[in-house]
Amino acid sequence: MTAHILTRRRVLAGLGLVAAPALILGTNHILSDRARRKALLRSGEWLSYRSHSLIGEDRLAREFAPGDISASFRINGSSKPETEDWLRHAATGFADWRLSVTGRVLRPGSFSLAELKAMPARTQITRHDCVEGWSAIGQWTGVPLRLLLDRVGLADDARFIVFRCADEIMGWRYYESLDLAHAFHPQTILAYGMNGAALPTGHGAPLRLRVERQLGYKHAKFVMAVEAVSEFASIGEGRGGFWEDAGEYEWYAGI
Ligand SMILES: Nc1nc2c(c(=O)[nH]1)N[C@H]1C(S)=C(S)[C@@H](COP(=O)(O)O)O[C@H]1N2
Ligand SMILES: [Mo]
Numbered sequence: 062m063t064a065h066i067l068t069r070r071r072v073l074a075g076l077g078l079v080a081a082p083a084l085i086l087g088t089n090h091i092l093s094d095r096a097r098r099k100a101l102l103r104s105g106e107w108l109s110y111r112s113h114s115l116i117g118e119d120r121l122a123r124e125f126a127p128g129d130i131s132a133s134f135r136i137n138g139s140s141k142p143e144t145e146d147w148l149r150h151a152a153t154g155f156a157d158w159r160l161s162v163t164g165r166v167l168r169p170g171s172f173s174l175a176e177l178k179a180m181p182a183r184t185q186i187t188r189h190d191c192v193e194g195w196s197a198i199g200q201w202t203g204v205p206l207r208l209l210l211d212r213v214g215l216a217d218d219a220r221f222i223v224f225r226c227a228d229e230i231m232g233w234r235y236y237e238s239l240d241l242a243h244a245f246h247p248q249t250i251l252a253y254g255m256n257g258a259a260l261p262t263g264h265g266a267p268l269r270l271r272v273e274r275q276l277g278y279k280h281a282k283f284v285m286a287v288e289a290v291s292e293f294a295s296i297g298e299g300r301g302g303f304w305e306d307a308g309e310y311e312w313y314a315g316i
Contacts, residue, residue: 102311130199134199139226139230140262178204178253225287230303237270237303248273248274
């Protein structure tokens, strides 16, 4: 499946189609934020993005009871990064690992796992919905992303938060991005715990995103760095995420 998708991606790139949105957004600085976002999204995607923000930006995803937790939770996509830096950190139990938070922020910094765990935590039992058609309920514990963003302070022109992952799929590093409404949502957490234990490797150790009102592929696993940007046109191939660049899934994956 992956091979098929990346072949398609290469074909798109060859035709210059993948780079087109980057050109539009990179050169036209007079477009308003709203117009920029609209230009980037496909029309159906733009409609659901707009209607979901009208329904309420702080609407919570349903939370479940401990008895609802799935007996088995599928591991999907990468199950273990093979990049040198992640392997080195994994070998020492992530003792020297740090999450860097940079980009359009006032106080760029980095956080050890111990520092993240010392911050106020949130635990939530939610249902994960993968676009491939399976779901599972799990309990996640982590630091609300908004607490981290408050610590570093966003610059006035920050519009999106990008998550850079340790794993590569056929030579491309996985990454994802969110708008600020989803980044600051109370259920958006960087999780280091799952079902009461440390986050297992397959589910994204040492840290993975949970963004409960969006589909599974937005939940970046193996997060190494968080970057605030004013636009994502210059990142990757300009569509805001690995699968988005592949031409496979839309950037806005609201459910
Ligand atoms: N870094 C990274 N994050 C990722 C993926 C991946 O391959 N690499 N797969 C995504 C997809 S499609 C899904 S459904 C979920 C799966 O999370 P799980 O393995 O904990 O079930 O992770 C998402 N985040
Ligand atoms: Mo998925």
